[in-house]
Amino acid sequence: MNAVLEVRGLSKAFGGVHAVEDLGFDLRAGERLALIGPNGAGKSTSFQMLMGELRPDAGTACFEGVDLVGMEPREIWALGVGRTFQITSVFASMTVAENVQTALQARNGQSFDPFRRARALHRDEAISLLERVGMAEQADRPASVLAYGDVKRLEFAIALAGEPRLLLMDEPTAGMAPRERHALMDLVSGIVAERGISVLFTEHDMDVVFGHADRIMVLDRGRLIADGTPDAVRADAKVRSVYLGSGAETGHA
Template sequence: MTAAAPVLRVEGLAKSYGGVRALDGVSFEVQAGELLALIGPNGAGKSTCFNVVNGQIRPDAGTVRLAGRDITGRAPRAIARLGVGRTFQIAAVFVSLTVLANVETAILASRGRSFGLWRPQDGQARDEALALLEQTGLAARAEHAAAGLAYGDVKRLELAIALAGSPRLLLMDEPTAGMGAHERLALIGLVQRLAAARGLAVLFTEHSMDVVFGHADRVLVLARGRVIADGSAEAVRADPQVRAVYLGRSGTEGRT
């Protein structure tokens, strides 16, 4: 049987700022249902790589393909319409709306409609929003104001919003930043289950090594704009070069 094509294929990405090479020939793939963690020390090129994939930065060279389609250099909104969802390090939700309305708005926006044009008899968006809230553990808070949510629930709401357009690829920038140990492991465990159930490819950056090594299917390590390791959590943790530039002798993060 022919292997399934990757959801995301990045080939030869390069980006320079003056004399500094932020990305230098970066290549990797993410398959459906897979969680790929992108890690590395400060200045490694993680944010640049992430933002090139999302369309916020245009690379000097290289390509980004989504399910075989070249999306290199497209605007973030166009990329989102093609099937890419994103969450941010600082969660972004509409605090003036209810939890349910936040997700309904995202569903309608993914279809080129606005919440102001929505009518109650158009119940499909509401049903889909309720289903997403059920999947993300927020169904009981559907009618609550988003402004009153605890931080962990805000991150779950942001995840539901990112899934509103039924993306093929989910980009998560520091998804557990600011969360306690129990909350962050619960959130990434939820993402892992949703990815498996939906066949969703997930690329995420993360500084919490318990999240990375406990839940990522693969780990990609950047240093000075280059890939220095790409493999299972166990293989990457044991890699001498990774331990030298990023991990301490105990195999935990040496710097953030």
């Protein structure tokens, strides 16, 4: 399979501390790839560099052959990269449908259109997207009154409106109850599979990671220490020592 995202030698240091060192990996088409690691391992830094929020000291990150390094978030979007945030953010002063419609009008280059009525524009397409994420009944509710899990699904629908071929999801289930987490990730898995979207995500919840990733990469102190299928990573001694501490490793032996 072809690589959708090719990352090579991505590095970032903050005042002498190497937050991420020489990160390199391929993300294949249609793959759901999880990036995990203990706190301070460099997950967020890696993500911010891929999202255009932080400029790496060195390295490249090519999406379909185009290097994302140094690009603005909007330019990365224009290439076909969608995003969701750890702290969910939607357009609070609009209805659920209008949130998606606003993203659709941006995709169609109509953000400066002063003539049409926005309420009717792309309404049908928005509703069908909302149907797909199970939010159609709430289409005309204000986004500001939604339950947290629904805000997450709305944000996902907004990201889908940009027709991404790659989704970057920063802790997609942060702040949700355990059962809701799996419901959301089932939804995500189903939709990305039918649309052929590749996904790179970070996550704290190991159940979510091992249940929904095709492949897992483990970061520790800025370096990649493991990269493989969930089973291989689960069995990896280095990963176990990082997550369980060195005491557990000796106890195990």
